Amino acid sequence: FLRLNKPPIEGLRFGKKAPTTEAEVNTILKKTFKTESDVSRVFDGIAAQYGYKTSLELLQAQFNSPYYANKRTLNKQ
16 A cells, blocks of 8 residues: 555654755654654664665655645745
8 A cells, every 4th residue: 555655654854855864864763753762774664665675765755755845835935
């Protein structure tokens, strides 16, 4: 289901740019889930359910999704 539909994961706390490194992924996940531990390995399972190889690919796709693009546009106004 997730691989075909690729719904947005609401509540991700992105910066102004799409993540480009695993360190940025970990920072986003720490801010989103308000934890100090490394949750990127756990998030790799979610990425696999969406059909991506890594959390980085998943978060880049989420950043570029219409949901987050519209959210960024609305926050600029």
